[in-house]
Amino acid sequence: MGRSPCCDKVGLKKGPWTPEEDQKLLAYIEEHGHGSWRALPAKAGLQRCGKSCRLRWTNYLRPDIKRGKFSLQEEQTIIQLHALLGNRWSAIATHLPKRTDNEIKNYWNTHLKKRLDKMGIDPVTHKPKNDALKSSDGQSKNAANLSHMAQWESARLEAEARLVRQSKLRSNSFTNPLNSSSEFTSTTSSPLNKSVTPPGSTRCLDILKAWNGGAMVGLGCELESPTSTLSYSENAPPMSTTGIGENSTAFVDFVGNSSGSSEAGIMKQEGEEDWKSFGNSTNLLEYRDGIANSVSFTSGIHDISLPVENAWESESLRENSVHVPSGNFVERFTDLLLSTAGGDRSFSGDGGGDSDNGSGPSGSGSDQYEDDKNYWNSILNLVNSSNSDSPMF
DNA sequence: AAGGAGGACAACCGCTATTGT
DNA sequence: TACAATAGCGGTTGTCCTCCT
CATH class of the missing domain: 1.10.10 (Arc Repressor Mutant, subunit A)
Structure with missing residues (x-):
């Protein structure tokens, strides 16, 4: 221009x-x-x-910014979201209340990226650098699932952004500049936030939540069992196998159970208001001609259907339809992480929060290695401990 | 104690998307 | 519809600080 x-x-x-x-x-x-x-x-x-x-x-x-050291949960969330979304810092920041995209980006570049790199994990692909043999096995499928879910999340974020723009238009009246300004919520959160945010930008990554079945303790998303369901319209073939038929409708419903006690842990401390408005919410993706045409949000406040555009232009999405993971997503993601760690550094990955057993990896025996191992074990353990009994599958 | 290296973080740059006219 | 203004985003750079030699 x-x-x-x-x-x-x-x-x-x-x-x-x-x-x-x-x-x-x-x-x-x-x-x-x-x-x-x-x-x-x-x-x-x-x-x-x-x-x-x-x-x-x-x-x-901005007064709603949290500064200082990132917690273990935050680190974990960043890593997982980065695996899903790549360098989409603003999208990642959406799920880290009170953190700015810039801060997350810096933290990634200065800490997490290097740490992954040190461990032989490609910080871009989140796979072992020397992983050349995984092209046709389950791992690649995991990766594909992650990719597709990233697209889902992308679409949702796009729709959220659109929603807030519409909301902004509707409620153009200026009240308290600190509260009404969309800028106030701009970077750290997606535009959806505060009072105009039905889905609640500070809630957990819906996909993770859905696949995890609710309690994502380690992700800073201590939801108390928002019942997530995945359903298809009767006439629609399973998305993961045959693609989505013309004019079929696939629903991905994220149904919060509005349990008052869901305001727990970090989210309660840091994003309470947003949580409250997310009690009963339903997000719906509608397909036409094999692609998602709209995303609907239903909450106590809004019931809006929005077109989905760019995020769904993916060829893979059209051609392969949506690969809905057949298992607990976070578990599988954890597996992926475990296997990537193990691929290069022979981590046990067996959920060893008790990893500090003094028997370091043969050969190196470096403290740094032990630190890394313990660190990752603790992260992975957190995830593992939170993802059992998924109602999803 | 001085200076160099590297890390951490704030800020800038350039591009794209969106909105208004 | 075209164009300009504005906001948002991600990559990069600059600066300060700490640590090491």
Whole structure:
């Protein structure tokens, strides 16, 4: 479009923000809301471009940002979501309340990526680097499932974003700038958040939740058994085998049981409001001509059907239909992780939270290796311990 | 104690998507 | 419909800090 960069103006400051600048920005937004970011700097008395102000606000100054060390749960969530979604930091951030995409991205690049790399796991594919023999066995199917589920999640996020835009249009009235502003929720969460967020952006990754059957303790998603169901319309053939027939409708229902006690653990602490609005919700994907045409969200607040666009353009989705995993998803994902770890470093992967048994891997015997092993065992153990008795399959 | 290396994180850049006119 | 303005996103860079030699 040939638009000139917003910071071209001479005299605009770059670089680290000073406390004074922070104060000005904060004070202005608290009083007036951000309004137009481009116009904001002048009004707030800042020698910055609007974009810089926006980033400073979304990544640092917003009052709902949690800073500091990432917890084990958060690390685990990031790793799993990255396996699903790749470098879609904003989407990942959607599922990590109070964390910004920038922060997650940095943390991935500086910590998690390196750690995976060290262990011989490709941080991009989440598979062992020397894994050349897995092309035709169950592992590749797992990978395919992950990929397809990523598409599901992608579509859902797309739809959520669209939903909030519509909501924004509807409720254009400005109340409290800190609450009503979509920007306020922009980066850390998908636009769906706060009061305009039926599905609740801070809830667990629906797919994981659905496949896990609810209690995802280790994922920072301590749902207390939201009953997730997967169903197909009667006339539709099973998606995973024959593809989706014309005009057939496949339903993926995520039905929360609205248990009041679901507000537990991390989510209660960090995203309580969002949870509450997600008690009874149903997300529905509708297929036409073999692709998903719409996503419906049903909650106590909204019942909206939205078109699904780009996220469903995947060839694999059209041609192969949706591969719904035939087993507990998280378990299988865990298996994948275990096997990847084992592929290169011969981890036992047998759920050994008790891994610190002093018998290190033969040969190396390095403390670093032991640390890694213990670390991953603890992560995997968390997942394993939370995914039994899935009602899904 | 000084300086270099590397890590961590904030901020910027450039591109794309969306929205408004 | 076309175009411009704006926001969002992901990759990259810059800067500060800590650790090691």
